[in-house]
Every structure is written in structure tokens, then in C-alpha cells.
Amino acid sequence: MTDRTDFTHDPAARSWAESANGHPDFPVQNLPLGIFAPPSGKPRGGVAIGTEILDIGAIAALLPEDARDAALLANDSTLNALLGAGNDTLRALRHGLFRLLTDPAWEKAVRPALYPAGQCRLHLPVQIGDYTDFYTGIHHAVNVGRLFRPDNPLLPNYKHVPIGYHGRASSVRISGEDVVRPNGQTLPPGAQAPLFGPCKRLDHELEMAIWVGRGNTLGRPIPIGRAADHIAGLSILNDWSARDIQAWEYQPLGPFLAKNFHSSISPWIVTMDALAPFAAAQSPRPEGDPLPLPYLLDPADQRRGALDVTMEVFLSTARMRAEGQAPHRLSRGSMTAMYWTPAQLIAHHSVNGCNLSPGDLLGTGTLSGAADGSKGSLLELTDGGKEPIRLPEGESRTFLEDGDEVVITAFAQAPGFARIGFGECRARIAPALRLET
Structure with missing residues (x-):
């Protein structure tokens, strides 16, 4: 596996999504991928950030082009297409999301795409073929x-x-x-x-x-x-x-x-x-x-x-x-x-x-x-x-x-x-x- 670290691993990085700071599982340095359904909504790709879940597709337009393309792949009921695009694509998405979640200037635009995790339903992240x-x-x-x-x-x-x-x-x-x-x-x-x-x-x-x-x-x-x-x-x-x-x-x-x-x-x-x-x-x-x-x-x-x-x-x-x-x-x-x-x-x-x-x-x-x-x-x-x-x-x-x-x-x-x-x-x-x- 790669042992490459970059700015997304900075232990001093903090998110304006306050619950992420010091969270034992989902600080901004993690950004794991999953499939969730918000209240009265369809399953779609999300990222765990503290005690909240970020709707990836909803903020796709805010991302640079390579990360935007990855976010659109995640705007589905499974993550198969996103995972299949390869780790360079996953890295571009990670970098883009990290910048949005650590820069207070983006809070107003991104905040509407955050949902309390306790109000959401989690699904299998992929369709498992084998x-x-x-x-x-x-x-x-x-x-x-x-x-x-x-x-x-x-x-x-x-x-x-x-x-x-x-x-x-x-x-x-x-x-x-x-x-x-x-x-x-x-x-x-x-x-x-x-x-x-x-x-x-x-x-x-x-x-x-x-x-x-x-x-x-x-x-x-x-x-x-x-x-x-x-x-x-x-x-x-x-x-x-x-x-x-x-x-x-x-x-x-x-x-x-x-x-x-x-x-x-x-x-x-x-x-x-x-x-x-x-x-x-x-x-x-x-x-x-x-x-x-x-x-x-x-x-x-x-x-x-x-x-x-x-x-x-x-x-x-x-x-x-x-x-x-x-x-x-x-x-x-x-x-x-x-x-x-x-x-x-x-x-x-x-x-x-x-x-x-x-x-x-x-x-x-x-x-x-x-x-x-x-x-x-x-x-x-x-x-x-x-x-x-x-x-x-x-x-x-x-x-x-x-x-x-x-x-x-x-x-x-x-x-x-x-x-x-x-x-x-x-x-x-x-x-x-x-x-x-």
C-alpha cells in the first residue's frame, strides 16, 4: 500500500464541523465513504465527519474538476463506480472534501449538505458481487x-x-x-x-x-x-x-x-x-x-x-x-x-x-x-x-x-x-x- 502522507493527515487540522475535532473515529483526517439515506431521502454516497454525514453529490459543484467528477460517481445508491475509478480518483475527492471542511469560508455553502448521523439510515456501501x-x-x-x-x-x-x-x-x-x-x-x-x-x-x-x-x-x-x-x-x-x-x-x-x-x-x-x-x-x-x-x-x-x-x-x-x-x-x-x-x-x-x-x-x-x-x-x-x-x-x-x-x-x-x-x-x-x- 502507499505510505504517502500529505496535508490531509496534518494532526493540527481542524474542521468548522465542530463534532469532528477530537472525534475518536471520524475526524477530518479520516473522511470514510459510505451509503446513507437522510430522513425522507434516497440512499446516496456520503462521508462521515464527526457526528454528521456529508452528502457528497450535493456539494459536487463546489469541488475542483477532478474531485467533482469523483463526487458525481458517489451520487448513487452504491459506491461501486467510485471505487472502480481507482485510488487517484479517491484521492482527488479526499483532497477536495478536506479543503471544503477545513476552510471556514465554505461553511455556509456546505452546511446544508450535512445531516445528523443519528437521523440517517446506513446501507451496504457497495453491491458485493463476490x-x-x-x-x-x-x-x-x-x-x-x-x-x-x-x-x-x-x-x-x-x-x-x-x-x-x-x-x-x-x-x-x-x-x-x-x-x-x-x-x-x-x-x-x-x-x-x-x-x-x-x-x-x-x-x-x-x-x-x-x-x-x-x-x-x-x-x-x-x-x-x-x-x-x-x-x-x-x-x-x-x-x-x-x-x-x-x-x-x-x-x-x-x-x-x-x-x-x-x-x-x-x-x-x-x-x-x-x-x-x-x-x-x-x-x-x-x-x-x-x-x-x-x-x-x-x-x-x-x-x-x-x-x-x-x-x-x-x-x-x-x-x-x-x-x-x-x-x-x-x-x-x-x-x-x-x-x-x-x-x-x-x-x-x-x-x-x-x-x-x-x-x-x-x-x-x-x-x-x-x-x-x-x-x-x-x-x-x-x-x-x-x-x-x-x-x-x-x-x-x-x-x-x-x-x-x-x-x-x-x-x-x-x-x-x-x-x-x-x-x-x-x-x-x-x-x-x-x-x-
């Missing part, structure tokens, strides 16, 4: 593998090739929409035949979403040295998992019904330019680990292709909410736990000629850290369900129960730069539906 979930969190892979293969937790290919599977785009939903507990087949311990019914081991996964910007033509791979140019930005992802259904069905072809019933994403896309100050070196591979094959190895990507983004996951039970208790933090992790960089995922996904399209979604996989407090799923936190988590006021959990609410947040901060955030990815577990007969 969704691929990777398995880049090596600590998660080791933790889960150890539950099933104590002596050999990682399969032989893990350190050679980015592992992933083709997920279900149609069931990706925006933050705030309930997750209906899935039904499916399971094989309980000691049973001779599978049973059908609601999942009993429902789990969250602490992930980030990588959004494809410019695509590629079928049959034309994206080289690793240019792969970062095809990434538009990031959001938070919770790829819910039905662990008991998964254990029965995943062999030999991998995840199916245990994964495709619901995936939650946060509504705002934080662009790669906004994340430039938080680019980091990819973690060195331990001694003895193989080097990536040449099509996956680029020195610049290794120097600055990782991202220092912190993620946190919280649990709130129905009882906790009724008693006014704050959500309980389950874990805190980092994108630096990725064994492969985002650019490597793009290069590998396309190396066989697969065509990626604007708005395609790539999941990082669960990003657990090495410490117990950074495990990104209940499967790991409870040692496969054997060690319940103790919650405030005497409650405990091994896996999620109906009424539980999971909230994932993420942010990036570094010395000399303003902190920026991703908002939240929130969903509540609803009871399974009874099948009609």
Missing part, C-alpha cells in the same frame, strides 16, 4: 488446528499459499441487523448419526474487510507490485460461524452452511489514503519459515504493506443491557497478526486469471494474537467450549446465546498523526426459525 474469506491469522490457525491436531496444528500448505474459501455475498449485511441462529446438521459427541436443529455453538470472528477498487480482466493477473493499487479501503467484518455445523460438514470441500447464513460489516469504508500513516512493515517470518514464492514477494510490500490497525470485540448479554451494564470486552487484536499482506491476497486471488471487480469483498480471516487476551473467537477463548468465559454479575458463556450482542470496533493511531476509526460492527443474535412443514 466474497472471499481468507485465513491469514496464523495464531488463529494454530489455536484452532491445535484443537483438532494437537501435534500438527498447521497443515503443510499454510505457510506457502494464502488459504481462502469462496463465501456467500448475498448474506452479507450491514451492522445493526440481527443474526438469526442457523439450523443445520450436527454430529454430537458419541452420536452415530447426525441430528438436525438450531446451532448450539454459534461464534463470532474478529476480522477486517478489504474492498477491491479497480478490477482486472479475466485471464490477466494483478502483479504483486501493483496489487495495492487495486485496494480501495477497509471496513470491519464479523464472519459468524456455526462451529458444530462446521465440524460435521466441512470435509472434504470446506465451509458451507456453517458460514453462509450471515456476515456483518461496518458501514464505512476507510480509504487507503486515510490509512497511509499507519502502514507498517510486514512481521518477519520466523526462522525456518519458507519465503513466499516470487509472485507473492515484493520488497516494498514487505517494508510497508502491513497495517497497524487495532480491533476490539465486546459482548453484551440481554441481562447486562437490562441492568445497564457496559459491554464486556472479550479480546483485543491487531491487523499485524496477518501472515500475508493485503496486496499478497490480491495477487494470489488473481494469479490464476480470476477477475476481481469493484466492490468485491475479501475477508482477512480471524486475526487472533499470540496472547490469550487477543484471541478473536469464542472457540479459542473457551478452548473449544471447555473453559467458559466469566462475565459480570455471574453470567458465563462458551458460545453465543439468543439475545447476545457482539460489537466490534477498530481504530488506527500513531505518534504525530490523528487517531482515526472505523465505527462499529454490531449485531444481536435472534432465535432460530422453525421450519415450515
Whole structure:
């Protein structure tokens, strides 16, 4: 990714939109993109600025030509066209919006295009054509593998090739929409035949979403040295998992019904330019680990292709909410736990000629850290369900129960730069539906 910083990253910059100044997620140095509908209005492109949302299309005429063209692309019910125009176009829009929002001379003209975020409805930012979930969190892979293969937790290919599977785009939903507990087949311990019914081991996964910007033509791979140019930005992802259904069905072809019933994403896309100050070196591979094959190895990507983004996951039970208790933090992790960089995922996904399209979604996989407090799923936190988590006021959990609410947040901060955030990815577990007969 680019590590280019410019005037839009100045930590001293302030906006005349006062709620942005010091905002933990959406200061003027962020300017994430999303789709919103104001009261009695149609969905259209917007930018989060403090506690407000700026209607991009409504101020297009105030922008210089390159930024104006980008704003007109955003004046739609999805951001696919804008993301597909590439990062230079996104940068022009960012620069233009930053100038409008920091220059008091523009306040009178721009103010009518600002809406209180609490009065708006947020929508999926893009029409997702395809969704691929990777398995880049090596600590998660080791933790889960150890539950099933104590002596050999990682399969032989893990350190050679980015592992992933083709997920279900149609069931990706925006933050705030309930997750209906899935039904499916399971094989309980000691049973001779599978049973059908609601999942009993429902789990969250602490992930980030990588959004494809410019695509590629079928049959034309994206080289690793240019792969970062095809990434538009990031959001938070919770790829819910039905662990008991998964254990029965995943062999030999991998995840199916245990994964495709619901995936939650946060509504705002934080662009790669906004994340430039938080680019980091990819973690060195331990001694003895193989080097990536040449099509996956680029020195610049290794120097600055990782991202220092912190993620946190919280649990709130129905009882906790009724008693006014704050959500309980389950874990805190980092994108630096990725064994492969985002650019490597793009290069590998396309190396066989697969065509990626604007708005395609790539999941990082669960990003657990090495410490117990950074495990990104209940499967790991409870040692496969054997060690319940103790919650405030005497409650405990091994896996999620109906009424539980999971909230994932993420942010990036570094010395000399303003902190920026991703908002939240929130969903509540609803009871399974009874099948009609």
C-alpha cells in the first residue's frame, strides 16, 4: 500500500464541523465513504465527519474538476463506480472534501449538505458481487488446528499459499441487523448419526474487510507490485460461524452452511489514503519459515504493506443491557497478526486469471494474537467450549446465546498523526426459525 502522507493527515487540522475535532473515529483526517439515506431521502454516497454525514453529490459543484467528477460517481445508491475509478480518483475527492471542511469560508455553502448521523439510515456501501474469506491469522490457525491436531496444528500448505474459501455475498449485511441462529446438521459427541436443529455453538470472528477498487480482466493477473493499487479501503467484518455445523460438514470441500447464513460489516469504508500513516512493515517470518514464492514477494510490500490497525470485540448479554451494564470486552487484536499482506491476497486471488471487480469483498480471516487476551473467537477463548468465559454479575458463556450482542470496533493511531476509526460492527443474535412443514 502507499505510505504517502500529505496535508490531509496534518494532526493540527481542524474542521468548522465542530463534532469532528477530537472525534475518536471520524475526524477530518479520516473522511470514510459510505451509503446513507437522510430522513425522507434516497440512499446516496456520503462521508462521515464527526457526528454528521456529508452528502457528497450535493456539494459536487463546489469541488475542483477532478474531485467533482469523483463526487458525481458517489451520487448513487452504491459506491461501486467510485471505487472502480481507482485510488487517484479517491484521492482527488479526499483532497477536495478536506479543503471544503477545513476552510471556514465554505461553511455556509456546505452546511446544508450535512445531516445528523443519528437521523440517517446506513446501507451496504457497495453491491458485493463476490466474497472471499481468507485465513491469514496464523495464531488463529494454530489455536484452532491445535484443537483438532494437537501435534500438527498447521497443515503443510499454510505457510506457502494464502488459504481462502469462496463465501456467500448475498448474506452479507450491514451492522445493526440481527443474526438469526442457523439450523443445520450436527454430529454430537458419541452420536452415530447426525441430528438436525438450531446451532448450539454459534461464534463470532474478529476480522477486517478489504474492498477491491479497480478490477482486472479475466485471464490477466494483478502483479504483486501493483496489487495495492487495486485496494480501495477497509471496513470491519464479523464472519459468524456455526462451529458444530462446521465440524460435521466441512470435509472434504470446506465451509458451507456453517458460514453462509450471515456476515456483518461496518458501514464505512476507510480509504487507503486515510490509512497511509499507519502502514507498517510486514512481521518477519520466523526462522525456518519458507519465503513466499516470487509472485507473492515484493520488497516494498514487505517494508510497508502491513497495517497497524487495532480491533476490539465486546459482548453484551440481554441481562447486562437490562441492568445497564457496559459491554464486556472479550479480546483485543491487531491487523499485524496477518501472515500475508493485503496486496499478497490480491495477487494470489488473481494469479490464476480470476477477475476481481469493484466492490468485491475479501475477508482477512480471524486475526487472533499470540496472547490469550487477543484471541478473536469464542472457540479459542473457551478452548473449544471447555473453559467458559466469566462475565459480570455471574453470567458465563462458551458460545453465543439468543439475545447476545457482539460489537466490534477498530481504530488506527500513531505518534504525530490523528487517531482515526472505523465505527462499529454490531449485531444481536435472534432465535432460530422453525421450519415450515
